[in-house]
Amino acid sequence: MNTIGVIGLGCVGLPAAVIFASRGKRVVGFDIDSQKVEMVNKGISYINEPGLDGLLKDVVNRGLLEATNDGSCVVENTDAVIITVPTPFKEGKTDLTYIESALNLVKCGLHDKQLIVIESTIPPGTTKTFVKYKLEETGLRVEEDFYLAHVPERIAPGKAIYELTNEPRIIGGVGPKSTERAYELYSTVNKKLYKTDATTAEFVKLIENTFRDLNIAYANLLALMADCLDVDVWEAIELANTHPRVNIHKPGPGVGGSCLTKDPYMLVYSVNDLFGKELILISRSINEFMPQYTVSLIEKVLQENNVPRKSKIAVLGVAYKGNIGDTRESPAIFIVKELLKKGYEVFTYDPYTRESFGAISTNSMEEAIMGAYVTIIVTDHEQFKEIDLGKLKDKMAKPIIIDCRHLIDLRKAKKLGFIYYGIGCKRCNKNDNTRSSGNKAGNN
Numbered sequence: 001m002n003t004i005g006v007i008g009l010g011c012v013g014l015p016a017a018v019i020f021a022s023r024g025k026r027v028v029g030f031d032i033d034s035q036k037v038e039m040v041n042k043g044i045s046y047i048n049e050p051g052l053d054g055l056l057k058d059v060v061n062r063g064l065l066e067a068t069n070d071g072s073c074v075v076e077n078t079d080a081v082i083i084t085v086p087t088p089f090k091e092g093k094t095d096l097t098y099i100e101s102a103l104n105l106v107k108c109g110l111h112d113k114q115l116i117v118i119e120s121t122i123p124p125g126t127t128k129t130f131v132k133y134k135l136e137e138t139g140l141r142v143e144e145d146f147y148l149a150h151v152p153e154r155i156a157p158g159k160a161i162y163e164l165t166n167e168p169r170i171i172g173g174v175g176p177k178s179t180e181r182a183y184e185l186y187s188t189v190n191k192k193l194y195k196t197d198a199t200t201a202e203f204v205k206l207i208e209n210t211f212r213d214l215n216i217a218y219a220n221l222l223a224l225m226a227d228c229l230d231v232d233v234w235e236a237i238e239l240a241n242t243h244p245r246v247n248i249h250k251p252g253p254g255v256g257g258s259c260l261t262k263d264p265y266m267l268v269y270s271v272n273d274l275f276g277k278e279l280i281l282i283s284r285s286i287n288e289f290m291p292q293y294t295v296s297l298i299e300k301v302l303q304e305n306n307v308p309r310k311s312k313i314a315v316l317g318v319a320y321k322g323n324i325g326d327t328r329e330s331p332a333i334f335i336v337k338e339l340l341k342k343g344y345e346v347f348t349y350d351p352y353t354r355e356s357f358g359a360i361s362t363n364s365m366e367e368a369i370m371g372a373y374v375t376i377i378v379t380d381h382e383q384f385k386e387i388d389l390g391k392l393k394d395k396m397a398k399p400i401i402i403d404c405r406h407l408i409d410l411r412k413a414k415k416l417g418f419i420y421y422g423i424g425c426k427r428c429n430k431n432d433n434t435r436s437s438g439n440k441a442g443n444n
């Protein structure tokens with residue numbers, strides 16, 4: 001398999017196309033967005049992924065990767081086609097229209113011995129039923145004339161290039177020949193491959209993300225409880241995690257990103273009348289409630305400290321998680337918009353993105369905090385751990401921090417006279433705590 005077509009050159013498709021091309025494959029990418037096609041052909045990346053820019057330039061210059069507006073090229077002249085189009089979840093259903101339109105394209109050029117791979121996240125059973133039937137409408141038979149597999153994408157934004165080649169992949173064919181064929185293709189870029197069937201592969205992808213969502217929901221629930229019980233949740237979790245078989249995640253202002261916010265729903269709604277599905281749905285609602293809870297905490301802090309309406313508020317971090325610029329479904333969206341609605345002057349600073357959801361985006365942390373009455377840390381960017389608290393205090397109108405990610409050194413902040421609040425950490429503001437900063441649990 002020397003020639004590969006990729007349909008959908010987004011966060012998943014572009015890094016995949018580049019990685020295969022970097023291993024000497026000839027890759028043709030197709031996207032309905034002609035701007036993306038143009039940029040790829042100029043060797044310019046529109047995705048903020050460490051290492052992607054250099055690799056993309058290199059493979060385009062060497063003639064190994066080409067993008068096109070002509071969908072037929074990705075199917076007719078290729079040995080394998082990888083589909084990486086969106087699969088949003090809306091009103092209790094996965095929207096498969098993007099997959100369907102990609103399959104219509106494939107159907108026009110599907111040929112003998114070709115391998116078709118779905119990397120998009122889809123409900124269990126989709127490859128073996130929906131995708132297989134659509135492709136067999138051509139008269140060709142899967143496992144006899146062509147091969148079909150689901151290879152779920154597991155990359156974390158910001159780590160795509162490393163993870164595509166180093167983290168294990170699940171290879172699920174609709175039959176043994178398809179699994180072998182997909183294994184052959186992916187083994188050219190990754191040595192940690194696990195074979196299974198297509199439906200198990202689809203299920204695996206969804207249960208991984210649901211596992212993470214459930215665990216974060218548990219941490220968030222503990223934060224809500226801790227605020228009622230006047231316990232510091234960060235201290236409690238740190239202590240609980242000293243147990244050799246306990247690893248509680250971190251609470252925070254909410255769960256964002258395009259995957260964790262939809263995959264648990266996709267899992268639950270793939271089975272009708274499922275006993276116990278509330279476990280997953282309640283976890284989702286806890287995580288969806290957190291931005292609202294954060295806003296109510298902010299309001300309380302503003303009232304308690306007599307911060308007048310229209311005052312300046314600095315929001316540090318708008319990305320949905322640390323060290324990336326991805327703002328899809330970020331809790332910052334709700335938080336910033338609510339504060340603006342309430343009449344505050346909101347200034348955002350994020351070292352990875354200029355997105356600001358209607359607030360004033362600044363070029364530096366200094367600009368954001370200058371004259372602010374409150375600084376709210378929403379995203380756990382590494383840079384924010386190194387904030388010079390002395391400088392922060394000098395520049396702010398009032399020394400109030402709401403640290404939603406528990407990044408700030410609490411003892412230092414208190415010594416400098418900061419009024420400090422956090423999620424699940426009401427007590428942080430009252431007692432003299434011996435802790436310096438956050439626990440060792442991880443959500444990443």
Ligand SMILES: NC(=O)c1ccc[n+]([C@@H]2O[C@H](COP(=O)([O-])OP(=O)(O)OC[C@H]3O[C@@H](n4cnc5c(N)ncnc54)[C@H](O)[C@@H]3O)[C@@H](O)[C@H]2O)c1
Pocket residue numbers: 007008009010011012013030031032033036084085086087098101102119120121122153154155156157258259
């Ligand atoms: N982003 C992630 O980190 C991630 C991780 C794992 C899995 N996934 C899954 O991968 C899939 C793709 O996600 P993404 O983040 O890359 O989405 P994306 O929105 O970044 O990219 C999708 C691309 O597909 C293009 N497209 C849409 N319809 C098309 C069509 N008919 N033909 C050609 N191109 C088309 C869009 O223009 C876009 O460039 C989704 O199912 C998602 O759930 C994403």
